[in-house]
Amino acid sequence: MSTTENAIASAEAHSAHNYHPLPVVVATADGAWMTDVEGRRYLDMLAGYSALNFGHGNRRLLDAARAQLERVTLTSRAFHHDRFAEFCTRLAELCGMEMVLPMNTGAEAVETAVKTARKWGYRVKGVPDGMAKIIVAADNFHGRTTTVISFSTDPEARADFGPYTPGFEIVPYGDLTAMREAMTENTVAVLIEPIQGEAGVLVPPPGYLAGVRELTRERDVLFIADEIQSGLGRTGKTFACEHEGVVPDVYLLGKALGGGVVPVSAVVSSAAVLGVYRPGEHGSTFGGNPLACAVALEVVAMLNTGEYQQRAAELGDHLHRELGLLAGGGAVRAVRGRGLWAGVDIDPELGTGREISERLMERRVLVKDTHGSTIRIAPPLVIGKEDLDWGLEQLREVLRG
Missing domain, CATH: 3.90.1150.10 (Aspartate Aminotransferase, domain 1)
Known part of the structure; x- marks a missing residue:
C-alpha cells in the first residue's frame, strides 16, 4: 500500500x-x-x-505562539498571567463590549452562553427558577455536546443521544413571526447564527437580524449571535451581524480566534450580562491560557487593520x-x-x-x-x-x- x-x-x-x-x-x-x-x-x-x-x-501567528512557548503556556485560572488582561481588553474593544469569558472550543462557548442566559434570566430578569427558555432556529449548528444537540433538528447530530436537555424552543430560521409567537415571559435569550454555515451557508432574509434585535429589546430578551464560523472577517466585515447594522447582546467567537494554531473561544458581552457570574460557578482549566491569549491577541491586532x-x-x-x-x-x-x-x-x-x-x-x-x-x-x-x-x-x- x-x-x-x-x-x-x-x-x-x-x-x-x-x-x-x-x-x-x-x-x-x-x-x-x-x-x-x-x-x-x-x-x-x-x-x-x-x-x-x-x-x-501565518508568520505573525506562529511568531506570537513561538515567543509565548518560550515563556509560559499554562497557569490555570487559579492565578493571573500577564497576557490575560490584555487579551480580554482588546477582544472586548474589538467587539464593542465590556467583558470576555474565554473558553477553548466553539461548543464550549455555546454551552457557556446557555448557562449565562439562564443565570441572567434568574438573577436579572426574574424568571422563576428552572423555567428559563431559549429560542433557537431550525437547521442550526452550534456544536455536538449533549445540551447543544438537544436543540438540533439534524437527525445525524441528535439521534440515539437522548435523553435531551429541556428548555429550548425551535422556530423556523428567518421567521420573525414564529419567533415572536414563541416568546413568553420566561424567554431569556434568542440564540442564532447570523448565517447558518452547516445548513448550507444560509443567509437570512433582509431585515431579519435587525428584526431579531428589535424584538429581543422589546421583550427584555438577550440576543446571542453565534459568530463562531461567520465572524472575524469571513463575510467581509468583522462580524456578520454588521451587514444589518446590528450589535447583539452577546457574541460567541471561536475557530478563527485561535488562528488555526490553538483552540480559543470566547463569550463576549456587557458587564450587566457576564457580571452575573461569581467565583466557582463556571470555569475551564485551559480557557484563557497564556498561549491561547498570545495567539488570539495577534488575531485581534490583525483584524484591527481592516x-x-x-x-x-x-x-x-x-x-x-x-x-x-x-x-x-x-x-x-x-x-x-x-x-x-x-x-x-x-x-x-x-x-x-x-x-x-x-x-x-x-x-x-x-x-x-x-x-x-x-x-x-x-x-x-x-x-x-x-x-x-x-x-x-x-x-x-x-x-x-
Missing part, C-alpha cells in the same frame, strides 16, 4: 468513525495550500471551517459573481453566502456533495459537502485571486463532467 493508503487504513482501524474524511493525508501547509504525504499540493477551499481565516502557517475584512469583501464579490455565472448554466441550482463564504447547490443528477468533493479532490481542490448535493466554499482570506480563479475553474471542469 502507498503511504496515503497506510495512513488511512491505520486511522480507520484505530480511531472512532465519527468523521468521514476525504482520502487525502496532509503533511504540510502554507497559506491557502496543503501538501499531502505523497508530495501532491491541494488548494484549501475550506479553511478548517473558518478556523484558518488567516491561512496555514485589511482582512476588505480582502474578504473584494474577493467575495468576485467569488459570488463567478458562482452566479455557474448558477445560470443548470449544473448549479443555487448559490448562497456572503464574503468569502458560499454554499453551492449542485444538480443532484451530477452527484452528491460528497461525490463532487471527491472529484474536486482529484483535481487538487479541497472542499467539504454538507446536506444532499451542497458543497461549501470558504478559502482562507489570504488566498490569491489567481488561486481562487484556478479553484473555480476546477469546479467548472467537474460540473462539465
Whole structure:
C-alpha cells in the first residue's frame, strides 16, 4: 500500500468513525495550500471551517505562539498571567463590549452562553427558577455536546443521544413571526447564527437580524449571535451581524480566534450580562491560557487593520459573481453566502456533495459537502485571486463532467 493508503487504513482501524474524511493525508501547509504525504499540493477551499481565516502557517501567528512557548503556556485560572488582561481588553474593544469569558472550543462557548442566559434570566430578569427558555432556529449548528444537540433538528447530530436537555424552543430560521409567537415571559435569550454555515451557508432574509434585535429589546430578551464560523472577517466585515447594522447582546467567537494554531473561544458581552457570574460557578482549566491569549491577541491586532475584512469583501464579490455565472448554466441550482463564504447547490443528477468533493479532490481542490448535493466554499482570506480563479475553474471542469 502507498503511504496515503497506510495512513488511512491505520486511522480507520484505530480511531472512532465519527468523521468521514476525504482520502487525502496532509503533511504540510502554507497559506491557502496543503501538501499531502505523497508530495501532491491541494488548494484549501475550506479553511478548517473558518478556523484558518488567516491561512496555514501565518508568520505573525506562529511568531506570537513561538515567543509565548518560550515563556509560559499554562497557569490555570487559579492565578493571573500577564497576557490575560490584555487579551480580554482588546477582544472586548474589538467587539464593542465590556467583558470576555474565554473558553477553548466553539461548543464550549455555546454551552457557556446557555448557562449565562439562564443565570441572567434568574438573577436579572426574574424568571422563576428552572423555567428559563431559549429560542433557537431550525437547521442550526452550534456544536455536538449533549445540551447543544438537544436543540438540533439534524437527525445525524441528535439521534440515539437522548435523553435531551429541556428548555429550548425551535422556530423556523428567518421567521420573525414564529419567533415572536414563541416568546413568553420566561424567554431569556434568542440564540442564532447570523448565517447558518452547516445548513448550507444560509443567509437570512433582509431585515431579519435587525428584526431579531428589535424584538429581543422589546421583550427584555438577550440576543446571542453565534459568530463562531461567520465572524472575524469571513463575510467581509468583522462580524456578520454588521451587514444589518446590528450589535447583539452577546457574541460567541471561536475557530478563527485561535488562528488555526490553538483552540480559543470566547463569550463576549456587557458587564450587566457576564457580571452575573461569581467565583466557582463556571470555569475551564485551559480557557484563557497564556498561549491561547498570545495567539488570539495577534488575531485581534490583525483584524484591527481592516485589511482582512476588505480582502474578504473584494474577493467575495468576485467569488459570488463567478458562482452566479455557474448558477445560470443548470449544473448549479443555487448559490448562497456572503464574503468569502458560499454554499453551492449542485444538480443532484451530477452527484452528491460528497461525490463532487471527491472529484474536486482529484483535481487538487479541497472542499467539504454538507446536506444532499451542497458543497461549501470558504478559502482562507489570504488566498490569491489567481488561486481562487484556478479553484473555480476546477469546479467548472467537474460540473462539465
